[in-house]
Amino acid sequence: MNLTSQDYQVLAPYILLTAWACVLLLVDLFIPKERKSVTALLAALGLAVTLGVTLSQVGIEQVGFFNMAALDGFSTFVNALLLVSGILGIALAHGYVKRMGIERGEYYTLLLFSVSGMMLMAQATDLIIVFIALELLSIPLYVLAAFARPQLSSEEAGMKYFLLGAFATGFVVYGTALVFGATGTTSLAGIVAAAASPSTSTLLLTIGAALVLVGFGFKVAAVPFHMWTPDVYQGAPTAVTAFMASGAKIAGFAALLRVFATAFPALAVDMTAVLWALAALTMIVGNVIAISQTDIKRMLAYSSIAHAGYILMAFVPYGNPAVRDVSIAAGLFYLVAYAFTNFGAWGVVIALEKKEEKGLAIADYAGLGRKHPLLAAAMTVFMLSLVGLPPTLGLVGKVYLFRAVIAGGFTGLAIIGVLTSLISAYYYLRVVVTMYMKEGEPETVRETWLSLTTALTAIVTVVFSLLPQSLFEWASTAVLKLF
Amino acid sequence: MTPNLILFLILALVAVATALGMLFSKNAVYSALFLVLNFVTVAVFYLLLGAPFIAMAQITVYAGAIMVLFLFVIMLLGAERLPDTHVLPWQKPLATVLTVILALESTYLLWTKARPSGAVLPPGAEVNTVDNLRAMAMTLFNDYLLPFEVTSVLLLVAMVGVIVLVRREKGQKS
Amino acid sequence: MNPWIFVGLFFVVGLLIPVGAIGIAWLLGPKKPNPIKQSVYECGIETVGESWVQFKAQYYIFALVFLVFDVETVFLFPWAVKLGALGLFAVIEGIIFILILVAGLVYTWRKGMLEWA
Numbered sequence: 001m002n003l004t005s006q007d008y009q010v011l012a013p014y015i016l017l018t019a020w021a022c023v024l025l026l027v028d029l030f031i032p033k034e035r036k037s038v039t040a041l042l043a044a045l046g047l048a049v050t051l052g053v054t055l056s057q058v059g060i061e062q063v064g065f066f067n068m069a070a071l072d073g074f075s076t077f078v079n080a081l082l083l084v085s086g087i088l089g090i091a092l093a094h095g096y097v098k099r100m101g102i103e104r105g106e107y108y109t110l111l112l113f114s115v116s117g118m119m120l121m122a123q124a125t126d127l128i129i130v131f132i133a134l135e136l137l138s139i140p141l142y143v144l145a146a147f148a149r150p151q152l153s154s155e156e157a158g159m160k161y162f163l164l165g166a167f168a169t170g171f172v173v174y175g176t177a178l179v180f181g182a183t184g185t186t187s188l189a190g191i192v193a194a195a196a197s198p199s200t201s202t203l204l205l206t207i208g209a210a211l212v213l214v215g216f217g218f219k220v221a222a223v224p225f226h227m228w229t230p231d232v233y234q235g236a237p238t239a240v241t242a243f244m245a246s247g248a249k250i251a252g253f254a255a256l257l258r259v260f261a262t263a264f265p266a267l268a269v270d271m272t273a274v275l276w277a278l279a280a281l282t283m284i285v286g287n288v289i290a291i292s293q294t295d296i297k298r299m300l301a302y303s304s305i306a307h308a309g310y311i312l313m314a315f316v317p318y319g320n321p322a323v324r325d326v327s328i329a330a331g332l333f334y335l336v337a338y339a340f341t342n343f344g345a346w347g348v349v350i351a352l353e354k355k356e357e358k359g360l361a362i363a364d365y366a367g368l369g370r371k372h373p374l375l376a377a378a379m380t381v382f383m384l385s386l387v388g389l390p391p392t393l394g395l396v397g398k399v400y401l402f403r404a405v406i407a408g409g410f411t412g413l414a415i416i417g418v419l420t421s422l423i424s425a426y427y428y429l430r431v432v433v434t435m436y437m438k439e440g441e442p443e444t445v446r447e448t449w450l451s452l453t454t455a456l457t458a459i460v461t462v463v464f465s466l467l468p469q470s471l472f473e474w475a476s477t478a479v480l481k482l483f
Numbered sequence: 484m485t486p487n488l489i490l491f492l493i494l495a496l497v498a499v500a501t502a503l504g505m506l507f508s509k510n511a512v513y514s515a516l517f518l519v520l521n522f523v524t525v526a527v528f529y530l531l532l533g534a535p536f537i538a539m540a541q542i543t544v545y546a547g548a549i550m551v552l553f554l555f556v557i558m559l560l561g562a563e564r565l566p567d568t569h570v571l572p573w574q575k576p577l578a579t580v581l582t583v584i585l586a587l588e589s590t591y592l593l594w595t596k597a598r599p600s601g602a603v604l605p606p607g608a609e610v611n612t613v614d615n616l617r618a619m620a621m622t623l624f625n626d627y628l629l630p631f632e633v634t635s636v637l638l639l640v641a642m643v644g645v646i647v648l649v650r651r652e653k654g655q656k657s
Numbered sequence: 658m659n660p661w662i663f664v665g666l667f668f669v670v671g672l673l674i675p676v677g678a679i680g681i682a683w684l685l686g687p688k689k690p691n692p693i694k695q696s697v698y699e700c701g702i703e704t705v706g707e708s709w710v711q712f713k714a715q716y717y718i719f720a721l722v723f724l725v726f727d728v729e730t731v732f733l734f735p736w737a738v739k740l741g742a743l744g745l746f747a748v749i750e751g752i753i754f755i756l757i758l759v760a761g762l763v764y765t766w767r768k769g770m771l772e773w774a
Contacts, residue, residue, distance in 0.1 A: 002746050003628075003746075011629075018636055022636075022639070022757060022760050025639075025643065025760060025764055026760055026763060026764065029763075029764065029767045029768070065628060065629040066625065066626045066627075066628065066629070068627075068629045068630070069629060104647070106643060106647045109643065110640070110643065110644070110647070113636070113640045113643075116636075120633065128627070128630050129629060129630060129633070132630050132633045132634060132637060133633070135637055136633065136636060136637050136640065139637070139640050139641055139644055140640055140644065142644065143643075143644035143647050143648060146648060147647070149648065158648070512709075536734065536735060539731070539734055540731045540734075543727050543730055543731055544727060544728060544731055547727055548720075548723060548724040548727040548728065549724075551720045551723060551724070552720050552721070552724060555716065555717050555720040556717075558711065559711065559714060559716075559717060560711075561709075561710075561711035616735055616738055616739060617739050617742055619735055620735035620736065620738070620739035620742070620743060620747075621739075621742070621743070623732075623735060623736075624735075624736065624743055624746075624747040624750055624751075628750060631732065631750070631754065632750065632753060632754060632757075634732065634754075635729070635732075635753075635754045635755075635757040635758055636757055638725045638728060638729060638757075638758060638761070639757055639758060639760060639761040641725060642721070642722060642725045642761045642764070642765065643761065643764060645718060645721045645722070646718065646764070646765060646768055646770055649714070649715070649717070649718050649721075649770075650718075650768060650770065
């Protein structure tokens with residue numbers, strides 16, 4: 001049996017990026033220690049080339065590799081977002097790792113491998129591939145979280161992330177096994193077909209799906225599976241946290257979406273209530289605990305949990321064909337908004353961070369408005385976007401989300417969303433108040449790539465909010481053929 | 484008695500004896516070595532059942548690699564001899580309860596001949612009829628080609644990760 | 658004839674050789690024990706401390722690298738045994754699989770992790 005060019009086309013971005021990463025791993029061995037910027041540049045180049053390939057595939061719909069992977073509008077959209085996240089992640093990390101004395105070529109290689117795992121996850125149409133992709137994206141992240149070793153907090157972060165991540169993967173595998181037990185297949189299309197037959201045990205299938213949901217709940221940091229998030233986000237090197245918060249979330253939600261929407265539509269009745277509760281709980285707990293944080297990394301970690309809740313809202317009506325498409329498109333749109341805002345906010349954190357974990361308290365931001373007006377303005381944009389205030393992408397994202405959720409008949413959930421957003425305004429705006437109203441002498445670092453990233457994400461956050469229609473349309477066409 | 488049954492009974496005896504030996508050894512290294520013997524016995528069971536691949540995987544992965552890791556961890560921590568005190572007081576009652584549940588479950592399954600109501604067939608019913616290693620290779624290298632190749636990337640990443648985490652850069656404090 | 662007989666023969670011969678060697682030495686060798694002969698031999702130097710010692714953490718990496726290649730062997734076992742039935746395409750697949758892991762070996766080597774120090 002042979003593969004056709006169609007098969008290779010389906011996974012062209014993934015194959016390209018993986019091959020690039022393997023070669024870069026070896027090339028890096030011959031790049032002298034003081035010139036690791038070359039590795040960073042080559043890694044970014046690899047991501048950019050892959051992004052080009054991905055964008056050239058817009059509109060192509062195919063399955064390949066014996067129905068194990070699919071190329072469609074959804075995967076193209078998510079892959080493009082993941083690749084941009086990877087590039088932003090490298091831009092943020094480049095100066096940071098040098099400054100913190102943890103610069104090693106493997107940083108960039110591992111990041112590439114992680115992105116390739118995320119991309120494979122977005123394309124997976126078989127639970128086996130979902131599992132392997134989950135491992136491929138997670139293992140580099142465990143290592144990256146501990147990259148600042150022998151610094152204790154970083155080692156602890158890596159250890160915690162590894163243990164809980166392995167635990168979460170266990171849930172996914174166990175769930176997959178039960179689904180296989182119930183249906184006799186791991187292919188998403190096969191599961192749907194088997195679920196329709198009366199001899200299939202619905203109980204076994206439901207338990208399997210629930211276990212898969214728990215596993216992904218860990219990965220995207222949904223309450224009550226969020227316990228690891230604050231410690232890991234705080235302990236990991238900040239540039240890693242920035243990448244982890246966006247990348248792992250995007251990939252986790254993409255897989256969750258594809259698996260549930262295409263394989264488990266029959267379980268929507270039971271799952272809707274569970275997803276409703278998960279989303280509500282995640283929004284409430286994330287936002288309420290964030291209030292009492294004094295460390296900016298911990299605050300953003302809880303903010304990341306809260307945002308997982310908002311994105312989860314988009315999944316709640318997944319069994320209702322009338323609103324499903326618009327709701328999932330809103331979820332995708334929100335992921336884009338969150339990714340850009342998140343990278344920007346972490347970029348500002350990186351600009352203020354000093355060695356030995358100094359400069360990370362919210363109090364350290366006092367006086368930033370006077371001393372570095374541009375940086376403070378950028379941070380204000382990101383904070384407004386995280387709250388969901390105009391003129392930012394965060395607002396547009398929330399409007400789309402709430403509208404979709406209400407259209408699906410979950411007004412109660414939308415009200416919880418609005419109320420928790422109001423709560424979140426307190427702690428996000430506190431950062432803005434500290435920057436402008438309090439006296440202080442904050443020191444920042446100036447690095448070209450860091451400044452560029454922060455500026456770019458701030459501009460994207462504002463400009464796209466003024467013309468969100470085209471992006472939302474792209475998101476809508478992306479989900480159109482998913483079902 | 485058929486030769487197979489005699490062989491099975493001898494092996495079963497060895498399996499149970501080594502499992503008990505593993506449990507009751509005070510020295511963790513001896514426990515690990517008993518476990519190796521146990522794994523090998525189980526591998527022979529797989530051979531008797533006509534599953535050479537699983538038998539081989541059992542020996543290379545469990546009896547080989549995993550046990551090497553166990554032994555290294557034991558030696559690394561210098562924890563080969565266990566203290567006599569019981570650290571977890573609730574462990575024994577819990578273990579007893581779980582064992583009884585497992586025993587009841589197994590008895591029930593044996594009694595009812597383990598027929599699931601859903602009657603799900605394993606993938607490819609030919610697995611048990613023709614040369615099963617060949618059937619497995621055919622599946623692995625055709626339908627499961629993508630997972631197979633991605634696995635090698637996964638192994639590579641794991642190896643790089645280990646080296647990044649363990650290796651000290653020159654001039655770095657320990 | 659049952660093909661497993663050869664495996665059984667292999668085991669029997671494999672057991673007989675060491676048992677025979679040790680047994681013959683035990684039968685033929687003179688036995689005149691004295692305390693100095695029975696002490697633990699360590700290159701002529703008196704032994705110090707216990708023989709259960711803590712390993713250096715660095716050795717652990719050998720175990721981990723071994724694990725990776727061990728798992729690779731498991732995957733290559735069906736490949737190697739049934740290569741004839743699988744055809745050219747599977748050969749290429751297997752070679753790609755091996756090449757990716759060779760990249761890992763080159764990396765490990767070049768990083769100096771295979772040096773026993």
